Amino acid sequence: MIFETLTSGFGLFFTFDAVAMTAIGCFLGLIIGVLPGLGPLMGIILMTPVAFYLAPVAGMGLLIAIFVGGSCGGAISAILLRIPGTPLAAATLFDGYPMAQKGKSSEAIGLAIAASSLGGLIGGLFLIFLAPALAIVALQFAPPEYFALTLTGLICIAVVSQESTIKGLMVGIVGLMTATIGMDQFSSTYRFTFGFSEMLGGFNIVAMVVGLFAFSEMFMQIEAGGLDDKPQVRIVRASLHAVVETLKRWVNLVRSSVIGTFFGAIPGAGGVISAFTSYAVARGVSRHPELFGTGIEDGVIATESANNACCGGTLIPSLALAVPGDASSAVLMGALILLGFFPGPELFERHVDIVGGIFVAYMFANVFLFILGILFTPVFASVLKLKKKFLIPIIILLSTIGTFALQASQFDLWVMLGFGIVGYGLRKFDYPLAPMVIGAVLGPICESNFRRSLVISGDDYGIFVERPLAATILAINLVLLIWVCIPDPLKQRARRSLGQRFAAR
Amino acid sequence: MSEDRASRKRVVGELLMAAAFLALAGLVFQQTRTEFVAAGAASGGAMQNAAMYPEFLAAGLVGLALLLIVRTLWTGRVTVAPGEAPALSPTDRRRHLIKALVCLAAFVAYLLVLRVVGYHLTTPVLMAVLYLTLGVRNPLASAALGIATSLVMSAFFEFGLNVILPVGRFGIGF
Numbered sequence: 001m002i003f004e005t006l007t008s009g010f011g012l013f014f015t016f017d018a019v020a021m022t023a024i025g026c027f028l029g030l031i032i033g034v035l036p037g038l039g040p041l042m043g044i045i046l047m048t049p050v051a052f053y054l055a056p057v058a059g060m061g062l063l064i065a066i067f068v069g070g071s072c073g074g075a076i077s078a079i080l081l082r083i084p085g086t087p088l089a090a091a092t093l094f095d096g097y098p099m100a101q102k103g104k105s106s107e108a109i110g111l112a113i114a115a116s117s118l119g120g121l122i123g124g125l126f127l128i129f130l131a132p133a134l135a136i137v138a139l140q141f142a143p144p145e146y147f148a149l150t151l152t153g154l155i156c157i158a159v160v161s162q163e164s165t166i167k168g169l170m171v172g173i174v175g176l177m178t179a180t181i182g183m184d185q186f187s188s189t190y191r192f193t194f195g196f197s198e199m200l201g202g203f204n205i206v207a208m209v210v211g212l213f214a215f216s217e218m219f220m221q222i223e224a225g226g227l228d229d230k231p232q233v234r235i236v237r238a239s240l241h242a243v244v245e246t247l248k249r250w251v252n253l254v255r256s257s258v259i260g261t262f263f264g265a266i267p268g269a270g271g272v273i274s275a276f277t278s279y280a281v282a283r284g285v286s287r288h289p290e291l292f293g294t295g296i297e298d299g300v301i302a303t304e305s306a307n308n309a310c311c312g313g314t315l316i317p318s319l320a321l322a323v324p325g326d327a328s329s330a331v332l333m334g335a336l337i338l339l340g341f342f343p344g345p346e347l348f349e350r351h352v353d354i355v356g357g358i359f360v361a362y363m364f365a366n367v368f369l370f371i372l373g374i375l376f377t378p379v380f381a382s383v384l385k386l387k388k389k390f391l392i393p394i395i396i397l398l399s400t401i402g403t404f405a406l407q408a409s410q411f412d413l414w415v416m417l418g419f420g421i422v423g424y425g426l427r428k429f430d431y432p433l434a435p436m437v438i439g440a441v442l443g444p445i446c447e448s449n450f451r452r453s454l455v456i457s458g459d460d461y462g463i464f465v466e467r468p469l470a471a472t473i474l475a476i477n478l479v480l481l482i483w484v485c486i487p488d489p490l491k492q493r494a495r496r497s498l499g500q501r502f503a504a505r
Numbered sequence: 506m507s508e509d510r511a512s513r514k515r516v517v518g519e520l521l522m523a524a525a526f527l528a529l530a531g532l533v534f535q536q537t538r539t540e541f542v543a544a545g546a547a548s549g550g551a552m553q554n555a556a557m558y559p560e561f562l563a564a565g566l567v568g569l570a571l572l573l574i575v576r577t578l579w580t581g582r583v584t585v586a587p588g589e590a591p592a593l594s595p596t597d598r599r600r601h602l603i604k605a606l607v608c609l610a611a612f613v614a615y616l617l618v619l620r621v622v623g624y625h626l627t628t629p630v631l632m633a634v635l636y637l638t639l640g641v642r643n644p645l646a647s648a649a650l651g652i653a654t655s656l657v658m659s660a661f662f663e664f665g666l667n668v669i670l671p672v673g674r675f676g677i678g679f
Contacts, residue, residue, distance in 0.1 A: 053666045166573050170526055173566045177533065177559065184555040189546035191555055192536055222605040225597055227640045390650075393635035396612070397628065397658050405668040413616055421609075429522045447558045454551035 002132060005348075009057070009356020013364070018058040022361050025065025026368040027376070032066065033073020034380045035391070039086040040070025041328045042217065045209050046395070048335045049402035056339045057357035063335055064315075064358065065365035067328055071271060071308050072116035072369055075300075076380050079108045080236070088307040091275040095292065095299025102295050110242025111300045113373035115253060118246060119305025120366035122257035123264065123312025127319075128359050130265075134320035135348040143456065144464050146322075147449040148473035150442045153323040154435065155480045156267040167431045175439020176446060178203055186451055198411035205334050205440055207403045207412040208419045212433050214399045215420025218392050220427060227389040238377040243370075245297055252282055252298050253305050260306030264313020264325050271307040271326075278306035308369075312362065319343050319355065322445055327434035330441045337441075512581075519577050526570040533563035607638045623673025628655035 012018065025047070032043035043066040051059030074085030079096035089096075092112060099108035141149070154172045181192045182202030193199040221227075246253060256278035263274035282302035283292040292299050314325025315332070322344040324330035333343050341347055341354055348355055373380075403416045423433055457463035465471045537556035541547035546555040593601070615631040633644075633651030641647045662668040663678070672678040 050666065053668075164573075166569050166576070170566060170569045170573070173562050173569070174526070174529065177529075177562050177566075180559050180562070184546070186551070187546050187553050187555045189541065189544050189555040191541070191559065192533075219605050219609070222608060222639065223598075223601045225593060225601045387640075389636065389640040392639055393632055394654060396608075396635065397632060397654060401658055401662050401668070401670070404670070405662055405666065408669065410616070410620055410671075413619075417612065417616065425522075429518060431522070450558060451551040459550045 002128060005132060005352050005356040006128070006359060007356070008353040009358070009360045012055075012057040012353055012357035013061065013360040015055075015058070017055055018061050018357070018361065019364070021054060021058045022061035022065045022365050023368045023372065025062040026069040026365055027372050029066035029069020029071075030073040030076075030369070030373060030376070030380050031069075031383050033070040033089075034076050034085045034383050035386070036077055036083050036085050038070075038217075038395075039074070039088075040067045041331065042214060043067075043070050044328055044331050044335070045206070045213055046398055046402060048206050048209075048331065048338070049405045051335055052338055052406060056336075056341060056354055057361060059339055060332070060336060060358050061361035061365070063332055064311075064362050065368065067332065068116075068120055068308065068311050068362070068365040068369055069372075071120075071311055072113060072304065072373065073380065075112035075116070075304055076109055076377065077384055079105060079112065079300075080381060081384065088271040088275060088310075089303075090272065091279045091303040091307075092300055094279065094303075095295050095297075098293065098295030099297075099300065100295075104295070105236045106239040107242050107245070107297075108295075108300055109236065109377055110239035110374065111246055111297055112304045113238055113370060113377075114243045114246040115256075115301040115304040116308040117366045117370035117373070118253055119257040119260060120308040120311055120369065121363060122254060122305070123261045123309030124359070124363045124366060125312075126258075126261045126265075126309075127312040127315050127362065131316045131320045131359075132348055132355075134316060135345040138321050138345040139349075141345070141469070142467070143449040143452040144467050144470035145473065147446060147453055148464065148470045148477065149321055149323050150446040150449065151477050152473055152480075153267040153317075153442055154438060154446075155477050164430065168435045171426065171431050171433070172435035172439040175436035175441075176443045178208065178436075178440050179443020180447065185448065198409070203415050203419075203440075204403075204406060204409070204412045206338070206406055207415040208440060209331055209334070209437055210399045210403050211416035211419030211421075212423040212436060214395060215416060216423030216427055216433070218396055219420065219424045221388055221392060227392070228387055230385055230387055235378045235381050238374045240374060246301055249298055249301055252301050256282060256302045256305040257309035260309030261313035261316075263306075264310035265316045267317060267323055267325055271310040274310045274313075275303040275307040278302045308366070315358075315362065319347065319358070320345065324438055324441060327437050330434075330438045334441050516577055516581060520574060523570045523574045523577070526566055530563040530566040530570070533559050537563075604638050608635055611635065611638070619673075620671050621673055623675055623677050624659060624670040625655070625677045626673065626675065628659075631655075 028047065029040060029043055032038045033040060044063050047062055047066055051062050054062065070086065071088050074089030075092045075096060077083050077085040078089040078093040079100050082093055082097045084090045084093055096108045096112065099105070154176070155169070179202070182190065182200055184191055190200060259278040259281060260271070260274040263277065264271070279292075279299065279302045282298055283289045286292065286298060314329040317323045317325055318329040318333050320343075322333065322342070324333050336343055341351055399416065400413060403412050404410075406412060426433060453463050454461070463470075464474060537547055537560055541556040546553065548554060551557065611631055611634045615627055619627050629648070629651040631651070632654050633647045636647040636650050637644060641650065659670055663670060670678060
């Protein structure tokens with residue numbers, strides 16, 4: 001079945017459009033990842049309107065490649081400037097920057113790219129073998145199980161929110177609420193439209209997400225100042241020899257990739273936790289743990305292979321169960337839905353070719369990551385010199401036209417601006433934004449399965465506890481919610497011991 | 506003393522945000538108890554009752570907001586996200602905030618006139634204002650960059666993706 005999935009995907013991927021878009025996506029992802037404050041999520045959001053106009057596999061190839069490239073690009077600025085381009089690269093600077101200080105910038109960047117690419121390929125293998133298997137299991141799921149799973153996805157994201165779990169849950173609920181605006185599919189009633197005809201179809205998810213993340217980020221960047229700062233960056237080339245060095249450390253590479261894939265597959269965990277965890281494990285099992293943090297190859301390989309393998313991991317529950325692993329995969333899911341394909345086990349049954357195309361696109365994105373990363377490192381390093389006063393207006397314009405292009409709707413632009421202001425306000429008061437996106441994407445799935453379950457049971461709420469699988473998932477959700485009740489200082493102590501112990505230098 | 510004041514301000518801000526969430530939940534209940542009832546969609550089983558699910562969500566939101574309020578009042582402290590805030594003087598902070606507000610105002614004005622005037626006349630102006638506000642000191646350079654950026658973007662979307670951007674009353678477009 002796996003062979004069949006892949007071969008049917010080859011036909012869709014090996015077209016000029018799909019291959020070109022995947023390569024372009026990887027290139028853009030690397031650039032976006034290099035620039036501090038953007039990150040792969042921003043890149044996916046900005047390019048979703050473009051993907052909408054492409055064939056499904058070409059569009060998804062573009063976005064997935066941005067995801068892959070963006071997850072690696074942050075390492076370049078972490079190594080050269082000690083500023084991670086994305087939070088994913090925060091652990092990479094522990095050994096990447098010291099390597100650069102020793103005059104080994106080329107080797108460090110080469111290691112980061114090689115480890116990311118190989119880690120991503122290992123994550124891809126898990127994706128190809130596990131996602132279909134999980135989809136087969138999910139075929140046994142009925143509406144009660146799906147409802148319980150959507151709650152799990154939402155709760156996990158909130159629970160691991162760096163800010164506050166309660167705040168994460170609140171924002172997640174608001175995300176679910178936004179999905180109720182418009183026509184109710186069951187009763188055909190219009191809900192929360194306040195007499196505006198533009199709201200009959202609800203808020204456009206892309207407009208929401210672009211406003212929430214891109215616009216709020218631009219406001220924050222302007223407020224933070226430094227718009228004229230020009231970082232002093234030495235332009236270097238990545239070392240090809242680093243590939244050999246990465247392969248020599250194959251045990252670390254494979255172990256870190258497995259850790260990354262595992263955390264990627266858990267909704268809410270994500271690349272940051274996987275990078276820190278694999279670094280901690282690599283240091284723990286090393287014969288010379290005292291060398292970690294002084295600029296050794298194993299440190300860079302552990303973090304970069306994990307955070308890129310995570311990309312493959314997050315796609316497993318996203319594609320098989322329609323439960324996003326993180327905000328980036330939630331937006332990818334949203335893009336897939338926009339293109340007319342609904343993630344979940346039915347995708348594997350009815351659109352095997354699309355699934356295969358996505359798998360092949362993901363694998364080739366990692367191959368392009370290696371080729372483009374090694375070839376164009378000087379270009380990515382020079383992008384770091386771009387001043388914010390030029391970058392911010394460009395991003396604002398790209399966001400605006402991209403959002404408008406979806407439905408040629410002026411209303412979408414107002415939605416984008418409105419959510420930009422909401423996002424800015426939430427961030428100022430330390431509310432996480434990711435749960436709102438996940439709530440908005442999961443909202444329709446959550447409500448429809450909830451109500452469908454009640455229709456099946458004749459409005460008997462017992463259906464959620466009478467079915468063993470649904471009851472088990474809800475019990476897990478309850479345990480996670482109880483975690484909310486644990487005082488924050490205790491939770492923060494646990495997080496600090498994992499991350500900040502290595503950051504104190 | 507100033508740290509105390511800052512802490513109190515944060516607590517007040519936190520409570521106001523929680524109140525905003527409560528207000529949102531209140532709005533949901535107001536709608537479900539009025540508009541939905543009028544539409545006959547606030548009672549019955551899962552199939553007919555369009556108000557059930559939003560009310561569950563609103564109830565959850567109320568519970569969490571109250572929990573947050575109680576916790577904030579009990580501890581007198583606010584949970585702050587980890588990460589470094591930029592070290593800015595009050596003058597710099599005010600200056601940058603004004604820049605952000607100017608950019609916001611420019612963007613709102615842009616949205617108000619976009620449909621009427623069209624993309625190709627409004628966007629270069631918006632971009633020039635943004636560049637000028639954010640630090641490109643030379644007005645001519647800002648104008649040139651504004652025109653160039655808006656042309657490149659429109660070429661990409663209009664020729665590359667066949668998107669039709671607003672032409673406005675003057676009918677200007679590719």
